[in-house]
Amino acid sequence: MSNALSKVKLPYLLLLPGFLFLFTFFILPIINLAQTSTQTPISGGDTGQNEQTFHFVNYLNAFNENKEQFARSFIFALCATVLALTIAYPLAYAIAFKAGKLKNVLLVLVVAPFFVSFLLRTIAWKQILGEEGFVVPTLRSFGIISQSTTLTSTSFAVIMGMTYNFLPFMTLPLYASLERIDPRTMEASGDLYANGITTFRKVTLPLSMPGVVAGTLLTFIPAAGDYVNAAILGSPNTKMIGNVIESRYFKIVDYPTAAALSFTLMAAILILVTIYIRKAGTEELV
Amino acid sequence: MNKQTDATIPTIPAKARLSRWFGRNLIRIYAVFGFTYLFIPVLYTFAFSFNNSGKSNLIWKGFTLNNWRNPCGAPEVCSALGNSIKIGLLATTFSTILGTMIAFAIGRYAFKGRSTSNLLIFLPMATPEIVLGASLLSLFLVFHINPGFWPTVIAHVMFCISFVVVTVKARIASLDPRLEQAAMDLYANELETFRRVTLPLVAPGIAGAALLAFSLSFDDFIITNFNSGTLTTFPKFVYVSAARGIPAQANVIGSGMFMLALFIVIAGQFVGRKVKVSK
Helix, strand or coil: CHHHHHHHHHHHHHHHHHHHHHHHHHHHHHHHHHHHCCEEECCCCCCCCEEECCCCHHHHHHHHHCHHHHHHHHHHHHHHHHHHHHHHHHHHHHHHHHCHHHHHHHHHHHHHHHHCCHHHHHHHHHHHHCCCCCHHHHHHHCCCCCCCCCCCCCHHHHHHHHHHHHHHHHHHHHHHHHHCCCHHHHHHHHHCCCCHHHHHHHHHHHHCHHHHHHHHHHHHHHHHHCCHHHHHHCCHHHCCHHHHHHHHHHCCCCHHHHHHHHHHHHHHHHHHHHHHHHHHCCCCCC | CHHHHHHHCCCCCHHHHHHHHHHHHHHHHHHHHHHHHHHHHHHHHHHHHHECCCCCCCCCCCECCHHHHCCCCCCCHHHHHHHHHHHHHHHHHHHHHHHHHHHHHHHHCCCCCHHHHHHHHHHHHHCCHHHHHHHHHHHHHHCCCCCCHHHHHHHHHHHHHHHHHHHHHHHHHCCCHHHHHHHHHCCCCHHHHHHHHHHHHHHHHHHHHHHHHHHHHHHCCHHHHHHCCCCCCHHHHHHHHCCCCCCHHHHHHHHHHHHHHHHHHHHHHHHHHHHHHHC
16 A cells, blocks of 8 residues: 555655756746836835836836847747758758768767857857958958958858857757658658658658757747847847847846846747647647 | 660760769768858867967967967966866756656656646746846845855756756657566566666666756856856856957867867767677
């Protein structure tokens, strides 16, 4: 009896410490953030001192002041996600099916750039694409870009940087789902007179959809909230919502607006993700 | 007449042969481009670690080994690295233990609240880092906890747990249940089965999760920036010094970490193969 009872309890006992931790340091902060977002500064108080006044207008003001940055965040993140998918899918496909003995080595190489700090790599891009780098003079000498065109401090550079930084997050789930496909299903499709393109469209792609969904989410979500790429590779004209939140926290010390912006960003992402998962039809994600 | 018989011999014109070769190897060519894109900044960072640059490592000024001989030569760079490693090891330990326990609960048992648990694991991954960092900082401020070393460790454990759970769970899901049944058939009790069969089989997944957690923690900037206060970690050091030029020593450390990670992963694969053979 006691044995059966402990068996029922066991999963909960395993969950308890981790969930207690997540509750304290993830759920509670989010609730607290929601509270902060409707506060207003105490009149005559120091900067950063606020009181709860349920001032929901904070949301409206924060959104109206930063519409442009919100729109830019989602457009940039979408571009980076699509680009990363078009680069990562053939890469993952080649590793899964065409690499032979090199499979494990190539898989390690996909993750390896992670270990050179992400900031160092982003700054490396800035210098490669910058005036002293080799890309700009080469493109200019071939007349591909005009003498006055620069590559850094542009939307192009920010999107390219995000694509680059989140590429492993796209490649790994794609590889995981492609690798699980039984090659015999593709052979069967060929035996039934499907050509390469049809086999890909009707067999390989649908079977790899869980990887596509996981990869696009793991790229889109951090990209939408990112501010480092925009700060290093962009200009004041390419500011994203992350840059605004960061400066509200650290430079302007306006916690309620920063909280309202954070919450709006999170809500927007959650809504988009829910719609996307419904459309893609994969419920079992993690 | 003679010419016609020549034509029937299956010799494919060079142009067609070339295009067929391209068709067959297109995906490989594409993969080579993909890897080139991934490695351009890595190679750049590595090359500029040998730059005789002085303070600002922007323009190539000549080859030197001095940066590699004295990686701590630039002020603060090694204390920042030390902080990052300490935080990374602590965050990896805690998040791997907590995450593995959750992964076993979700991966192995059917219980009430399982889908809610899955959601709770997914949510931190669906939350942008800046929101995680900002909200945690707000909580610390409410309780008058100053940002610094331990708040950073807590923040890292928090965002690493989900990644550990997902990685270990995938490994548990891929296990053949017949192996455990076989152990039970051979009169092993549950604890023995777990210790001698399940755990060794899941171990590579746990090791992979730990490596992932360490690399996420070591490389994290956004959440760290919110919760570390005046403490400098390696990514923070790079970000702050970017304004006035990054010392070449930072490139040395980045390249060194890269090689160390490659070594660990390749050695891990080698050890894994050996264990398999010896069994």
